[in-house]
Structures are given as structure tokens and as C-alpha cells.
Amino acid sequence: MTASLAFDQIRLPPECDELRREVRAFLIAEIAAGTFDPHHPGHGDAHSKEFSRRVGAKGWIGMTWPKKYGGRERNFLERYVVTEEFRVANAPVRLHFVADRQSGPILIKYAPEHVKMDILPRICAGEVCFAIGMSEPGSGSDLFAAKTKATKTKGGWLINGTKIWTSNAHIADYMLALFRTSPPTKENRRHGLTQFLVDMKTPGIKVNPVYQLTGAHDFNEVVFEDAFMPDDHVLGEIDGAWKQATSELAYERSGPERFLETFYVLSGLVRALGDKPDIRSAEGLGRLVAQLHTLRRMSVSVNGMLQAGKEPVVEGSIVKDMGTVWEQKLPNRVRELAAFIEEEEGNRATLEEQLRFATMIAPKLTIQGGTTEVLRGIIARGLGLR
Amino acid sequence: MSESGSIVAETAARIFADLADPQEVNRARDGAWKGRLWQALADAGLTLAWVPEENGGSGAELADGFAILGVAGRYAAAVPLAETLLAGWLLSRAGLRAPEGAMSLAPARPEDRLVLNADGTLSGQARGVPFAKEARHLAALAGSSVALVETAACRLNEGVSLAGEPSNTVTFDSVKPVAVAPAPAGLNQPALMLMGCVVRSVETAGALEAILEMTVRYANERVAFERPIAKFQAVQHNLARLAGEVSAAMTAAYSAADAIARADTFDDVIFLEATAAKIRSAEAAQEGAAIAHQVHGAIGFTNEHILHRYTLRMLSWRDDFGNESYWAAALGNHVAARGADEFWPLVAAC
Structure with a gap:
């Protein structure tokens, strides 16, 4: 019998709206201060000690963890909002992101208490980096x-x-x-x-x-x-x-970072096309927007089901498989849709540079954190084929 | 899905299982099963679910109606249930009473226009009206008026959809409607088309769920090279991709249905949800049908196998109420007009 797929209809709760405004205001101030360039993820370092400390001070690292370890005991959908806003802005989160997403939760589950008390508060403060x-x-x-x-x-x-x-x-x-x-x-x-x-x-x-x-x-x-x-x-x-790689893996696989890594080329395309695109570009853009929206709704659904205590292992793998294949193809799709934009139009040069970088990093997207082949094997097992 | 939604969906599932089993329907020599199925659906109040009790319906929530349509999709039901639900919804929004029997609605394409003449008659042409030939009445939107029309008063061509169902060009030559009322504010032709898009998306998602189940079952049963074909990695990966397409269609469709069920107006968020549902479910129908047929091999290409009842239906649904290319261009233009800085905030608002 087939295991049936479930994608519960989950909306981000109202408390996320205020948080999102706060995160956007913080990022706008950081961009204005020159901490990073939102349009050029290839420029500058992907990590910044000072930036991670300021994020920690905001309470946005380890935000779902117990307060005694420096966490804020907020829910996973609130963490979702922070993650997606940071990713869309190309914020330099490398220093704290791995610790926040997976190392911290593993320590919480398996480390002795004195180790937790030593390390977790420093993760939350944005002071330590994990590999x-x-x-x-x-x-x-x-x-x-x-x-x-x-x-x-x-x-x-x-x-x-x-x-x-x-x-x-x-x-x-x-x-x-x-x-x-x-x-x-x-x-x-x-x-x-x-x-x-x-x-x-x-x-x-x-x-x-x-x-x-x-x-x-x-x-x-x-x-x-x-x-x-x-x-x-x-x-x-x-x-x-x-035995220890269980439901945390679904968080790692289904987050917004699994389809937003090349998002800047899509917003770059919108910028370069201007407000009156030709029909071919408009149609291509519309499909990409529909696909992006769908991936995000799938991802929010999996995170919401995890928050509710369910174990959407197959669904999480589907999000990563489809999300990474999509973000990998995105640079070339954008390149095709931008092919007939007049050279002299201003935002074209910026888009070219974004595409150069996205095209170079594209191959890694379906390899890192579990290859497409491995994921499809997991999905097949969930379907009852193996 | 709401609690009442799941009860309604269970009722619908029981009726379809009893009276519209796809295997039996596929073997049937005549359409006698259709009458029995329709009667049972009508008796259970499912055909006029979106019509309030005071207007002759069963007064269910929007979410309940979408739940019924998901089930109808899972049975690839060849009756005008979706069309009657939509027609009932349109009439009710204008406060008109819904008649008994099957209905459809016009226009069914975004480019077609009907007009209400000064003498109270209707003129214009609506192409690709699903099931018009089998409907006793049509609910029509003409400008800012909603009208109930007897199908017999219109001129119909002999069109059929990819699935062999009626899909007629309906010509209104100064047709005198049975009833007319002004459409409420915000209910215009784009809004009607978006509602139709979500209805077709939900049916497509239901069909894809059934296709995934039947394809996985077949792969586990069919033996080739001395083992079930499900044991071959190439087949497993095709089915994993199919599961992805099914997931995308389900998510996009049920998200849009949920958004419409909660919303008061057809705003920017509904526009994104509804167009995305139509675009993505149509893409999933295309990809999903191709994979399901590939896994089934020759048997899936026969008339006696039920796979085509699902694949052809959902492929034909792509063209109703504006195809995915039409809505993709509309969505692309919409995003472009808002500008790059307002792009992510729109996506994040859903």
C-alpha cells in the first residue's frame, strides 16, 4: 500500500508578521551600513563575526531553544521567517547558520549538560562557528x-x-x-x-x-x-x-535555504525586465513565480508539520529534491528570459554578474546535504518501492 | 481541511466508491451509471454545496466544496459536478436561486465576453464551456450582471474535450434569461476565472493523488527481468519525481483553495495563489501523466485500463478558465508591474 503524501495547509502565525518587519528593518540598516551587498552574493565574505554577533544580540540564533541555553523558546515557523528573510537578502550568515540549524539541536539532544551550558549560549550569541x-x-x-x-x-x-x-x-x-x-x-x-x-x-x-x-x-x-x-x-x-539521524534531518532538508540560494537572479530578472516585459519574458517569469510560490508553500507546510510534532520525512526529502533542482535550473532559465533585453538597459549588467556567480555555484546545489540520487531513494522507500 | 470538510469529503468518497468506481465506469456500455451517481450526489446535497439553504442549496462552506472536488478528482468523475458547484456559487453570490439539475457556466475562457443588452437579453459567445451539452441551465456572467439561462435557449456546437466530454461553444443570440441580478462588488470576469482555476487545480491534484497510488501499486505488481519493476532504481527515481509533481499540485491547489475560502476579496494574494495553482497543477498534470504512462507501459495505453480516465481529464482541465500560459503571462506582468522591490514581499505574504 502506498504511503500517502500529506502537505497540511499551514500559514505562518500572526506573530510572524511583526517579527518579519523587525528582521527587514535590521537587514536594511545593515545594508545601509555597508555590512553586505544584497545584490552580489559573490562579493565579500559570506561570514562576518560582527554581523553574527549582532544577529545573536537580536535573539535570532537558536531562537527555538530552551531559555536556559540562551534560546528564546520561539517556534519553528518564527525561525522560518528569519531564515527566509536573511536568505533572500543574501546576508552573511555562514558563521552561525550550521550551528543554528543542525549542530545546536544535536547538542541539545545528545551532549552532557555541562557541555550544553558551555557551548549553546555562545552559539546563541553568534560567537561560535560549527563545521x-x-x-x-x-x-x-x-x-x-x-x-x-x-x-x-x-x-x-x-x-x-x-x-x-x-x-x-x-x-x-x-x-x-x-x-x-x-x-x-x-x-x-x-x-x-x-x-x-x-x-x-x-x-x-x-x-x-x-x-x-x-x-x-x-x-x-x-x-x-x-x-x-x-x-x-x-x-x-x-x-x-x-540511530541518531532522525527528524532533525527533515528540518535540514526542507528549509527555505533549499530553494532560495539563487533567488537573487530572479529578482534581478524582474529588475532588468522593467515594468512592461514582452510576452515571452512575462510568461516565463510567471511560471517561475508560480513554481517558487509552490515550493515555499510546500516548505512552510513541512516546517509546520514538524512544529506540530509530525514526522514528514518523505515530504521533507521531496522539498529538498524539488527545491534544489529548481534553484539549480533557475540561473539558465533566467538567462534565457533575459536574452532579448536591450544591452544598454541599466540593470542588465548587474544581472549578468549575478548570473556568472549563480551559474558557477549551481552544480553544488543538488549535491550538498544529500544528493538528488540519495533523496529519490529515500522518497522511493517512503512510497513503498524498496 | 475543516472538520465539516472531512465529513462532506467522506460522504462524497462513499458515493463515488459505490456508484462511480473507475473500473466499472470504464467497462460500462452506456451512461446509466451517470444518472444514478448524479441523483445520489444531489440527494446528499453535494451538487449545490455552494448554494445557501434559502436559495435551494445545502449551504456548505467554500472549504467543504473544495473537499468534494478533491474527491471527485480522485475518481476522475465524468459528471458536471465541478461545473454545477461553480454555477451555484456564481448565482448565489448575486442572490439568485439555483435550479435543480446539472449546470455549467459561461464564459469559461478569460478572453470571451457576454453582454446584457438594454432589452434584458444576453448576447455573445462562450467557447469551451464544459458539459454545456449535458447541463439544463447555465449561470452566466455578463459584465456586472449574473444571469440564469436555459441551455436550450442557446446555440451549442458539438465540441468535445481531450477526455471526450462535452466542451461546447455556446452562442447567445439575444437570449432571454430566466433571472438576472447585479453581481456583487469585486465579482468580475477575472475573479470568476480565478475561481474556476482553483476548482480545476483541486480536481487535478485529486487525480494526481489517484495516479500516484495506482502507478506505485502497478510497479510493485508488475514483474520484469524476474523482479517487480519497483525494484529498479530507474523506475524508483521516476516515481520519486512523480511524487514530487503530485506534492506540488496538491500544495498549490489546496493552498489556493484555503486562501479563497478565508478571503473576502480577490486581492493580490488571491491572484498569486490562484494563478500559481493553475500554472503549477497544469505543469504537474503534464509531467505526471508522462511518468505514469511510462511506468505502466503498453497496458496503460489501452482503452480497458483506467489510467487514461485520469490523464486525459486532467490534461483537458489545463485549458479551462485560461490555460497555464495565459495565466503565467498575467502573473509575470503583474509581478513586473509591482517591481523588483515588491516581488519577495508578495511571495512572503502567502
């Missing part, structure tokens, strides 16, 4: 092939091996990483990996840059040589990390 140590030279989508080894020693573990494609590792204070504590068993190849909190200042950790095709430094290779992790930095069950 995710999953991929290895021989292990990408196939997470459970990870080999980087954790060997038990007195009071903790010694780590040896290499993580790769690790975004932010060069600026990160901490990393959440998967290490091999036991070999896999015949019955369960996912067995034997354990999740660790890694302090990046630990002796024995070396971070080497891996430059991306845009020329940017985001990726890194992280080499561990007898790096010591204390016992209280083990997160959750030893050998049982595979």
Missing part, C-alpha cells in the same frame, strides 16, 4: 563507509584519519563528526560509527584548504593525527550514530 565532519576521501553519500578511526584511550579517544569537503573548517570553533569506533557487523553495515563533538583547537588537527571552482575557500581537508577527544565529547550512543 560538519561527515565526508571522507572514500565516503561521501555512502556515509557509513567512513573510516576515520577513534581508538579508546584513558579518559577519551584518539582520532586518526581524514575528513574532506568540510565547509567552514578553517573558521570553525567546533565540528560535529562521525568517527569509527567499531567495525561494521555482517548484519548491520551502519553499525560502528559514533558522533563526536570536536574542539578544532585540539592538538593533532590540521586544516588544509581545498579551493572551489569559483576560486572561493569554503571546502577543507581536515587531518586528524592522534587528536584526543575527551569522553564527555561523545554524543549519544557509542557505535550507534546511525
Whole structure:
């Protein structure tokens, strides 16, 4: 029997309107002060210590977390508003975004209390950056092939091996990483990996840059040589990390960042077309707007269902699959629709530059955080095909 | 969906399951089942759900009517239920009493216009009026007036839709209406077309839900190369894409239905919701039909299989009340006219 799909009709609650106004006013002031350029995501750094601190001071990092850890106990739909407004403005959130979205929630669930009290308030203040140590030279989508080894020693573990494609590792204070504590068993190849909190200042950790095709430094290779992790930095069950990737994944997959990463080319197109586009451009633009609206309503729905305690695992994967494929195709679709705009019209040059950047980064969108192929496998399982 | 919406939807589902099972309907040699189905729907108050009790209907909420239409889509029902609901809605908005029996509405395309002449008669032509041939009455919007007309008083051509259902050009040669009343403020031709768009989107979403279920079931049953074809990754990924298209159609359609059910006027938000629903559900119909047919192979291309009852119907619904290209151009122009700075705020307001 088919698992039926559910996308509950969820509207952002009224308290979101006031919050949205506040966020927009904050971003307008930051843009006016020259913190970042909303039209050129490729210019300047994607991270800013000062900016993240100011966002933290506003209470917009870890905003759904318990107050005792520095959170504001607001709901996930309020976080949704903050996330989408920041993303649409191209705000430099890199420093705090990963910690806010996934590292913090994992710590809340699995870290010892004293570790939580130490780190979570600093995340909320926008002071610490997290990286995710999953991929290895021989292990990408196939997470459970990870080999980087954790060997038990007195009071903790010694780590040896290499993580790769690790975004932010060069600026990160901490990393959440998967290490091999036991070999896999015949019955369960996912067995034997354990999740660790890694302090990046630990002796024995070396971070080497891996430059991306845009020329940017985001990726890194992280080499561990007898790096010591204390016992209280083990997160959750030893050998049982595979049980721990549950509903948080749906938040990671279904957020507005999964279809808005190239949004600037669409608003750039509207700017370049002016108020009287030709029929071909108008029709193409209208379809893109309809598709964007639909993706956003799907994404809000999944976040609302999560907030209500449901587990829309398949629906979350569908949002990421469709959202990332859409945002990946968007630059070329915009390029086609802009093809007949007169050269001398003012906003054309800006759009060209936006398209250059979006075209270069497009390939990564359907790879990062779970490839299209992996997602479609998850959806197929949810449909009862596997 | 509201609680009453789900009760109404259950009633509709029971009636369709009993009297309009797609397999039996597909095998039927005549249209006798149609009369029985229609009678049951009418007796349950579903055909005039959007008409208040004092005007002869059952006075259900807008949300309830959309719930009925979602079910009708899941059964690919070949009766003018959506058309009668819409006609009843139009008449009721003008305070007119709804007659018994099947109805349709005119115009059914955004470019067509009807006029109310000084002598009280109606003139003009409405193309692609769905089920006009099977409807006893038509609800017509002529400028700022709503009229109830006997279909027999009009001239009809023999048009059929892609699904073989009546889709007629209706010519009004100084037709004397049964009743006329002024349309309420805000109910103009664009508003009527947007309401029609949402109705077709909801039916399409329902049809796609049924298509996904039947296609997944078939992939699990059909054996090729010594295993169910559902075990092949290429087939799995096609079905994952189908699930995505179904999800998009459901979300866009039910979002627009929800927005209209809550709204007082057809404002900018309703315009985006309704046009997006029509555009995206039509795109999903196209993609979804192609994938479902590919998975079904030759059997899905036969007359005896029910797949075509769904695919052809939803493909023909794309053209009613303005096709997706028409509304995409309208939406694109609307966004362009608001300007780049007002673009995101519009999307975020939904």
C-alpha cells in the first residue's frame, strides 16, 4: 500500500508578521551600513563575526531553544521567517547558520549538560562557528563507509584519519563528526560509527584548504593525527550514530535555504525586465513565480508539520529534491528570459554578474546535504518501492 | 481541511466508491451509471454545496466544496459536478436561486465576453464551456450582471474535450434569461476565472493523488527481468519525481483553495495563489501523466485500463478558465508591474 503524501495547509502565525518587519528593518540598516551587498552574493565574505554577533544580540540564533541555553523558546515557523528573510537578502550568515540549524539541536539532544551550558549560549550569541565532519576521501553519500578511526584511550579517544569537503573548517570553533569506533557487523553495515563533538583547537588537527571552482575557500581537508577527544565529547550512543539521524534531518532538508540560494537572479530578472516585459519574458517569469510560490508553500507546510510534532520525512526529502533542482535550473532559465533585453538597459549588467556567480555555484546545489540520487531513494522507500 | 470538510469529503468518497468506481465506469456500455451517481450526489446535497439553504442549496462552506472536488478528482468523475458547484456559487453570490439539475457556466475562457443588452437579453459567445451539452441551465456572467439561462435557449456546437466530454461553444443570440441580478462588488470576469482555476487545480491534484497510488501499486505488481519493476532504481527515481509533481499540485491547489475560502476579496494574494495553482497543477498534470504512462507501459495505453480516465481529464482541465500560459503571462506582468522591490514581499505574504 502506498504511503500517502500529506502537505497540511499551514500559514505562518500572526506573530510572524511583526517579527518579519523587525528582521527587514535590521537587514536594511545593515545594508545601509555597508555590512553586505544584497545584490552580489559573490562579493565579500559570506561570514562576518560582527554581523553574527549582532544577529545573536537580536535573539535570532537558536531562537527555538530552551531559555536556559540562551534560546528564546520561539517556534519553528518564527525561525522560518528569519531564515527566509536573511536568505533572500543574501546576508552573511555562514558563521552561525550550521550551528543554528543542525549542530545546536544535536547538542541539545545528545551532549552532557555541562557541555550544553558551555557551548549553546555562545552559539546563541553568534560567537561560535560549527563545521560538519561527515565526508571522507572514500565516503561521501555512502556515509557509513567512513573510516576515520577513534581508538579508546584513558579518559577519551584518539582520532586518526581524514575528513574532506568540510565547509567552514578553517573558521570553525567546533565540528560535529562521525568517527569509527567499531567495525561494521555482517548484519548491520551502519553499525560502528559514533558522533563526536570536536574542539578544532585540539592538538593533532590540521586544516588544509581545498579551493572551489569559483576560486572561493569554503571546502577543507581536515587531518586528524592522534587528536584526543575527551569522553564527555561523545554524543549519544557509542557505535550507534546511525540511530541518531532522525527528524532533525527533515528540518535540514526542507528549509527555505533549499530553494532560495539563487533567488537573487530572479529578482534581478524582474529588475532588468522593467515594468512592461514582452510576452515571452512575462510568461516565463510567471511560471517561475508560480513554481517558487509552490515550493515555499510546500516548505512552510513541512516546517509546520514538524512544529506540530509530525514526522514528514518523505515530504521533507521531496522539498529538498524539488527545491534544489529548481534553484539549480533557475540561473539558465533566467538567462534565457533575459536574452532579448536591450544591452544598454541599466540593470542588465548587474544581472549578468549575478548570473556568472549563480551559474558557477549551481552544480553544488543538488549535491550538498544529500544528493538528488540519495533523496529519490529515500522518497522511493517512503512510497513503498524498496 | 475543516472538520465539516472531512465529513462532506467522506460522504462524497462513499458515493463515488459505490456508484462511480473507475473500473466499472470504464467497462460500462452506456451512461446509466451517470444518472444514478448524479441523483445520489444531489440527494446528499453535494451538487449545490455552494448554494445557501434559502436559495435551494445545502449551504456548505467554500472549504467543504473544495473537499468534494478533491474527491471527485480522485475518481476522475465524468459528471458536471465541478461545473454545477461553480454555477451555484456564481448565482448565489448575486442572490439568485439555483435550479435543480446539472449546470455549467459561461464564459469559461478569460478572453470571451457576454453582454446584457438594454432589452434584458444576453448576447455573445462562450467557447469551451464544459458539459454545456449535458447541463439544463447555465449561470452566466455578463459584465456586472449574473444571469440564469436555459441551455436550450442557446446555440451549442458539438465540441468535445481531450477526455471526450462535452466542451461546447455556446452562442447567445439575444437570449432571454430566466433571472438576472447585479453581481456583487469585486465579482468580475477575472475573479470568476480565478475561481474556476482553483476548482480545476483541486480536481487535478485529486487525480494526481489517484495516479500516484495506482502507478506505485502497478510497479510493485508488475514483474520484469524476474523482479517487480519497483525494484529498479530507474523506475524508483521516476516515481520519486512523480511524487514530487503530485506534492506540488496538491500544495498549490489546496493552498489556493484555503486562501479563497478565508478571503473576502480577490486581492493580490488571491491572484498569486490562484494563478500559481493553475500554472503549477497544469505543469504537474503534464509531467505526471508522462511518468505514469511510462511506468505502466503498453497496458496503460489501452482503452480497458483506467489510467487514461485520469490523464486525459486532467490534461483537458489545463485549458479551462485560461490555460497555464495565459495565466503565467498575467502573473509575470503583474509581478513586473509591482517591481523588483515588491516581488519577495508578495511571495512572503502567502
